[in-house]
Amino acid sequence: MENKNRQEKKAKVQEIKEKFEKAQGIVLANYHGLNVEEDTELRKKLREAGMEYKVYKNTLTTLAAKEVGFGDIEPFLEGPVSIAISYDDATAPARVLNDFAKDHKKLELKAGIIEKQIYDSEKLQVIASIPSRDVLIAKFLGSIKAPISKFACVLDAISKSKESEQ
Template identity: 70%
Template structure:
């Protein structure tokens, strides 16, 4: 087997591993971004814990077909980047969508979340879901509010009873 084929097979194996490991994968067209914009995008993705790669479409196609994700193959045309979210399933979509709002050259193409393939509109909807940390904070806040109100009520009753007994 020649060295070129071995390198390609290793790349396909790497892509397959990343696709399997990721909670969410988002494909985006980045054609027209400047080097400075691309650097800024990569920094934002890195800060969100998202891995961002550009692979040959033919290699991604092979890996996707081996994993049964043939549905993303039509989106692998032209320059396509891939964002892999391992910790937060909404992070790749959220960061790419926020960046695309200010940089019209970046276009969300498709995504895979838990094995389900979504088009660009569904990926944009996914981007609007808050991160896991924000959702947990909101949940805890909703628990705290009734408890705080209850404690305030008990304290008010206690103060009223103390005021009534002082008279």
């Protein structure tokens, strides 16, 4: 029986390790004090944003983190810790959890791993304020498009004035 329990733990550590290796963004949060409705709402928001939200035993998470090279997160793995994982958008877990925490003071961001770099809660809040990649690209393209559009309008006005002169 003990051997089976050990195998289950090894399998769980392997699962966490694989998630950490594939993840672009990971955020650890203290969820203690959230009621069932709040937790369900948070899970729904994360799922809609394409993220996973898990609670693992801290000891198993620590073992997996060390195997992947994230051993520095061990001090943040105390007490009730939930993990939000994004495989696409590195800053999405920080944004979604931070936005949720504004209305639900019991949720506390502890630390995060963004593109293999570990950040504490203060730095995570700064990262959470950065718009998503898609928003940044849209803003960039909009800033490029505006001068081109104005230039096209000027050229059109010049051609119309030349036509009216003839």
